[in-house]
Amino acid sequence: MSASSPASRTLAPAGLTRRMACWLYEGIVLFALMMVAVLLQSALALLLPALNHPALLQATTLALWGAYFIYFWQRGQTLPMKTWRITVLDAQGRPLSRARALTRYAFGWVWGLPLLVQLTPWHLTVQALATALAAWVVLWMAASRLHPQGQFWHDAWAGTQLVQAA
Structure with a gap:
């Protein structure tokens, strides 16, 4: 096994502040x-x-x-991830397969769970929906502190991880 193989290098998790800055940039x-x-x-x-x-x-x-997302995650980074020096890898430190990227995309929609209320008969006002969404994002961020490596739970469920880019 070479010194540069995924299994031999230490993968440092990307910090929460960096991940959230990237998340905002992704929104743009x-x-x-x-x-x-x-x-x-x-x-x-x-x-x-x-x-x-x-x-x-x-x-x-x-x-x-x-x-x-699937196209760029298979290659390791989106433009915001490059800017914030974050790479997405599978749990073993390898690039994502198409299926793993699709799984991450599906689980990533947990960020938007409060939006599902708009599909029900109980629609919220724009202010109430924005408040619910903001509270949910803060809770989801805080929940990452409970993960052993500080990853978001949708990454754990999808078998992926966000690490500092080399």
Whole structure:
């Protein structure tokens, strides 16, 4: 085994402050990708008005975000992760497979759990939803302190880890 193989190097977990700064930066990238989804749907809706439906926009956005994350996580980093010097690896310290990246994407939606209330008959006001989402993010961040390596729980469930990039 060479000295540079994943199993032989020490993987230092990325700190919470760095991970949250990256998370905010990812939000900016996701907003831009959502604008691409809106542009695509708007162009298609001009040709076929039946495609002008909010559910289609939501599905397009989720698919576009998923493609973005899966593509870049398989390569170890998104642009915000490069900026904040964070790499995503599997539990053994190897790059993510497509299936592992998809699993991480699915489990990553735990960040948005309060948004699910909007799918129920009990809709919240924008202020109440923002407050619930902010409280949930703070709780989810705090819960990472309970993980032995300080990782987020969705990473533990997906068999992934965020480490400091070399």
